[in-house]
Amino acid sequence: MLMQAVVAREPATAIPQPPAAFLGAYHLHEGSLGREEATMISGGCLCGAVRYSTNDEPILTRLCWCRLCQYLTTGNAAVSVCFPSKGMTITGETRDFQGIADSGNRMHRRFCPTCGTQLFSEGEARPHLIFVRAGTLDDPNIARPSATIWTSQAPAWACVDASLPSWEGQPPPPTLPN
Ligand SMILES: [Zn+2]
Numbered sequence: 323m324l325m326q327a328v329v330a331r332e333p334a335t336a337i338p339q340p341p342a343a344f345l346g347a348y349h350l351h352e353g354s355l356g357r358e359e360a361t362m363i364s365g366g367c368l369c370g371a372v373r374y375s376t377n378d379e380p381i382l383t384r385l386c387w388c389r390l391c392q393y394l395t396t397g398n399a400a401v402s403v404c405f406p407s408k409g410m411t412i413t414g415e416t417r418d419f420q421g422i423a424d425s426g427n428r429m430h431r432r433f434c435p436t437c438g439t440q441l442f443s444e445g446e447a448r449p450h451l452i453f454v455r456a457g458t459l460d461d462p463n464i465a466r467p468s469a470t471i472w473t474s475q476a477p478a479w480a481c482v483d484a485s486l487p488s489w490e491g492q493p494p495p496p497t498l499p500n
């Protein structure tokens with residue numbers, strides 16, 4: 323009975339679906355000229371006011387347990403996917419929460435002012451890189467975490483994947499592929 327009641331209840335807010343044009347966009351496919359077209363990766367915030375896309379492949383994905391990320395993510399590690407910033411197209415208004423990292427690097431963490439979704443993290447010392455919050459990807463499976471960082475700040479109950487390399491603090495920055 324309880325299960326039925328739960329199933330019958332309408333959700334308070336509809337879970338947004340990516341526009342049809344974005345569905346399944348992340349794969350190589352035959353173009354109209356018969357050659358492979360570039361991949362496109364896209365995403366956006368919960369309310370849809372902010373959208374982004376890139377033709378670049380992700381450089382890497384990291385899970386970050388730093389104390390700041392715990393605030394941004396409601397308590398868990400932030401899952402951030404790094405892309406070259408040059409190829410990233412962003413539409414819609416974002417607001418910027420700035421802070422100085424331990425390294426002295428000024429960080430910009432951008433979010434949607436309407437729905438509050440955290441979208442991007444950028445450091446002024448590395449303007450060629452942009453980190454996208456994995457939950458905002460139209461296809462979150464694109465994020466394939468390769469490391470866990472700032473484990474020294476994780477709470478005792480944190481689930482840290484033992485199969486991934488982990489760092490107690492900040493590892494060296496990712497490098498751009500040639
Ligand atoms: Zn929004």
Ligand SMILES: [Zn+2]
Nearest residue numbers: 386387388391
């Ligand atoms: Zn962090």
